Amino acid sequence: MAASRRRPRLDEPAVLRVRVTLEHSDPPIVRVLDLRSDLRLDQVHEVLQVAFGWADSHLHRFALGESVFDDTSEKFLCSFDVEEQDDGVPETTVHLDETLSRPGDVLRYCYDYGDDWSLDLVLEDVQALDRVSVSARCVAAERAAPPEDCGSRRTAEELAGVLADPAHVDVHDINEVLGSPLARLVTGPFTPDLVAALLPLTGSLPDRIVPGLLAQLDEPAPLDRAEKERALSTIRWFLERIGADGLAMTAAGWLRPEDVVAASEMVPDGPDWIGKKNREIDTVPVHQFRLMLADLGLTRKYEGRLRLSKSGAAAYDDPDRLWRLLAGALPPGKTRTFARQAGLLVLAQIAATGVSDTDAVARALTNLGWRTSDGRRVDGFQAYDATRAVHAALASLDPSRHRRMRRPEDSFGPAGRQLAFEALLDLH
Structure with a gap:
């Protein structure tokens, strides 16, 4: 050769x-x-x-x-x-x-x-x-x-x-x-996956995604290391709590009550959550946050403990490395799957406008040919449900606000827009 x-x-x-x-x-x-x-x-x-x-x-x-x-x-x-x-x-x-x-x-x-x-x-x-x-x-x-x-x-x-x-x-x-x-x-x-998701929509969807989104999809002003460190404080807190030894979990595979209580004071929407906030099954913001960390490859369950993955252990004390890891992991899912295309559309919305509107994403997914198992059009809740990890990750970057991750429409600050934009880039 x-x-x-x-x-x-x-x-x-x-x-x-x-x-x-x-x-x-x-x-x-x-x-x-x-x-x-x-x-x-x-x-x-x-x-x-x-x-x-x-x-x-x-x-x-x-x-x-x-x-x-x-x-x-x-x-x-x-x-x-x-x-x-x-x-x-x-x-x-x-x-x-x-x-x-x-x-x-x-x-x-x-x-x-x-x-x-x-x-x-x-x-x-x-x-x-x-x-x-x-x-x-x-x-x-x-x-x-x-x-x-x-x-x-x-x-x-x-x-x-x-x-x-x-x-x-x-x-x-x-x-x-x-x-x-x-x-x-x-x-x-941009990643070819994003181009493949948006190109079919350019002539069919006159709403926030196309063409207005394309007109606004410019690189935000970059964050410096200190800004990234502040933005990542919630994720880093959770990873540091897991630590080298991991967290013991209950026999049913949930976080222990003391860890749920501590996490509920840190994660988005946690402080305002109703109830005692000592059971993960009842404390949705904590549960969603834990699942997000796993979906992005930062944590794993092993022998009854919640542990850091190799990439999570290598990155949690290095803000720049952790930021790159998150950008590379978003959105989770394999190419051309429903979850990945939904995640790409949400990231593009947030990068371009600072807003996530899952009703608009649902219309886009329907225009791309996606339907429910019984043939119905995709709705905003289904689009949000498929992008919980994206919303949880970006919402966590603004620790000064207790953002409600469950709303179909929400706004995101500079850190969320920057990470969303970097997640759309073709870095290969």
Whole structure:
């Protein structure tokens, strides 16, 4: 097996200025793009489709080497070619800075294997990334691109037969599409699971989730270590109480009364809970909080005791590590399951608006095709029930407030919004 041509990832994300030229075009058909270095190649494909005005109705692939079909090239494949078991790796597993990192590097791309729209992506410059940088922007363009299915026309004379003005291209129009909420979702740093959940909703759900959510889904101001430490105080208190020896549990598998009483003074909604608050089965906020810690992989039951998991033990006294662990664990659940899609929608709501509205999430889940076992539409309580761990985790980050986790709609502060946003990022 030949050695990979891929480069190590850049230490920090940057802006790559890339000159993209359609092969054999005369005069040259060119787009100059500023692209975030951490874009996956499937996202770069979406940008190229916008930049050249194509409709993503044909197959495509990328390659490092002489061409995308050369036997010696390293190929990065679209999903169809992966399913066909073509030679190469999925484009979804490769980032742009693994293919372009030094000025002069060249990445090949081909769209529509019949018309053979082959593009050369040449790295011109590596620039610093700042908070206002977008994922993709067109900075210059030369000449209109060939339209779909025009028979591989690429000279001015040939294109004059299918275009009103082969010389006309509008950079503003390209950037208007690249800057749209939908394009920012597709080319943004978000987990593919979130994109898969939101894309089907973009034309069907005119409420808080889409499109208003997409328009507001920007990175919040980051928290410093001290702010994270304050936000995590409730979770860290519970993990520290478990400690290295664990907590003995009752024969029925519940927390002991003294631990329930202590926890009820710390967890969200606990201090205002009715009753003596000495039985876990009757003290819902404590029970939900304990289940949340287990769902996120921080604790486990073993030989009659509640113990820290390996990851929980390694992270509970390190706020930064614990924060990263929580971001990576939210939302719990396997890909494309009801619970995970519900959790992603709630996290997106909170990250974008600071509000969780499970009635809106229920409508979104219904639009995604989910139904109850007897065929009914999803309701707000079912959406909330599936996202209890998400609500409990984010509610715990505001220890100064005794937030009611059981309401179908609730607001969250800066820490909750920040963790929700980080949980949506594609960190692979």
